[in-house]
Amino acid sequence: MNYLMSFIVGGIICVIGQIIIDTFKKNNAYLLVLLVVAGTFLGYFGIYDKIIEIGYSGATVPLLGFGHSLAEGAVEEAASKGFIGALSGGVVKTAPGVAAALLFGYIAAVIFSPKGNK
Amino acid sequence: MKYDKDSYKQVVDEYTPKNKMLKNCVWAFIFGGAICLLGEIIKNVLMSGFNIAEQDAGPMSSVILIALSALLTGLGWYDKLGKIGGAGTVVPITGFANSVVSPALEYKREGYILGTASNIFKLAGPVLVFGYFSSFIVGVLSLLFS
Numbered sequence: 001m002n003y004l005m006s007f008i009v010g011g012i013i014c015v016i017g018q019i020i021i022d023t024f025k026k027n028n029a030y031l032l033v034l035l036v037v038a039g040t041f042l043g044y045f046g047i048y049d050k051i052i053e054i055g056y057s058g059a060t061v062p063l064l065g066f067g068h069s070l071a072e073g074a075v076e077e078a079a080s081k082g083f084i085g086a087l088s089g090g091v092v093k094t095a096p097g098v099a100a101a102l103l104f105g106y107i108a109a110v111i112f113s114p115k116g117n118k
Numbered sequence: 119m120k121y122d123k124d125s126y127k128q129v130v131d132e133y134t135p136k137n138k139m140l141k142n143c144v145w146a147f148i149f150g151g152a153i154c155l156l157g158e159i160i161k162n163v164l165m166s167g168f169n170i171a172e173q174d175a176g177p178m179s180s181v182i183l184i185a186l187s188a189l190l191t192g193l194g195w196y197d198k199l200g201k202i203g204g205a206g207t208v209v210p211i212t213g214f215a216n217s218v219v220s221p222a223l224e225y226k227r228e229g230y231i232l233g234t235a236s237n238i239f240k241l242a243g244p245v246l247v248f249g250y251f252s253s254f255i256v257g258v259l260s261l262l263f264s
Contacts, residue, residue, distance in 0.1 A: 006158040007151035010210070014150025015143045017205035022139045028208050029241050032217065033248045035209060040252040044259065057158035060176055061183065062150070062209045063245070070249050074257030079264065086257025091250060097211060098246065100181040101188070101218040102238065108192035109222035109234045115194030 002056050009055025013062045032063055039067020040090075044075065069093045142204045149199065149206025157183055157210075180211050187212035191219040217241040 020031055042048040048068040052059040059065055073093025077085030121129065161179040164170045170178065190196040196216050200207040207213055221240040225233040239246065 002162070003155055003158055007155045010154025010157075011147035011151030011206075014146040014206040014209045017150075017209040018143045018146035019139070021205050021208070022142060028213075028217070029244050031205070031208060032214065032242075032245045036245050036249040037252045040249065040256055044256040055154075057161055057176075057179070058151070058154040061154045061157040061180070061211055063211065063214055064209075066211060066214065067249060067252070070253035071256045074253045075260040078257040078260045082261065083258075086261055087254055089257055090253025094249075096177045097180050097184060097214075100184045101215045101242065104185045104188035105215065105218040105222050105238055106234060108188040108219050109226055109238070110230065112192035112194075112223060114223045114226060115197075 005054060006056045006058035006061075009051065009058030010061060011058070013058070013064060017062075035063040036067040036070070039064035040071045041067075043068035043071030066094060066097065069097075145202055146204045146206035146209075149203030150209055151206075153183070153206070153210040153212055183210070183212050184215040187215035188219050191216045192223065214242060214245065217245075 017031055017035065020034070021028070024030070039048060042051075042064065048059065048064065048071075052065070052068070060068070070090035070093065073089035073091070074086055075089070077089030077092065079085070081088075157179050160182050161175045164175040164178055165172060187196060190199070196207065196212070197220075200216070207216070218238055218241070222234045222238040225237040225240075227233060228237075
């Protein structure tokens with residue numbers, strides 16, 4: 001059941017992304033920015049927690065889930081550390097993903113050479 | 119019915135984007151769903167096979183997906199998948215990883231520091247700027263309304 005719901009919810013979120021791409025025809029960076037910001041505020045208002053309850057990884061793997069983690073971290077650390085926590089919370093919570101992307105990204109770039117496809 | 123060149127083009131324009139969009143959406147659903155399913159499978163394997171707590175298994179599963187995406191991007195396969203999957207390969211965290219690795223690879227010829235390392239956040243930088251920005255706003259909001 002978890003697997004089925006992950007597939008369906010993840011699929012639906014990606015379809016929304018595809019509709020945005022096809023409608024506005026902007027660079028993908030715009031979509032990624034939109035998703036992260038949307039995920040942060042959906043997370044803050046508690047809406048995204050409900051989506052995660054339904055969709056499991058289908059909700060956490062898309063970039064909206066990254067935004068949700070940002071919000072979750074910021075709110076948690078703001079509660080325990082105040083203003084500094086509001087600043088650091090989101091960064092700390094999402095640090096593994098960002099660090100992994102940097103690290104593995106750099107390693108991949110050193111090992112492989114560009115394939116010349118766009 | 120007969121069409122001349124212009125009216126034919128008109129008809130084509132009328133129908134192409136819509137059909138293409140539907141097709142794109144189906145592929146986005148399949149690819150996006152599959153990547154999220156893979157994330158859930160990895161998470162469950164970590165939890166049941168390696169006895170990792172659920173709160174750690176989630177981020178770890180993301181890290182593994184990111185590593186996989188970096189590998190596939192390096193091999194040039196992720197971009198091929200992206201041509202079919204569209205947003206299905208952009209929206210998941212693997213798309214974020216892809217947006218980090220792609221410029222890093224592309225600027226490799228300008229050197230490992232000023233090329234690869236400088237440009238590694240060329241596409242993903244905006245995501246972090248706006249992500250951290252809104253995260254800070256949310257943190258302050260939670261302080262104000264708690």
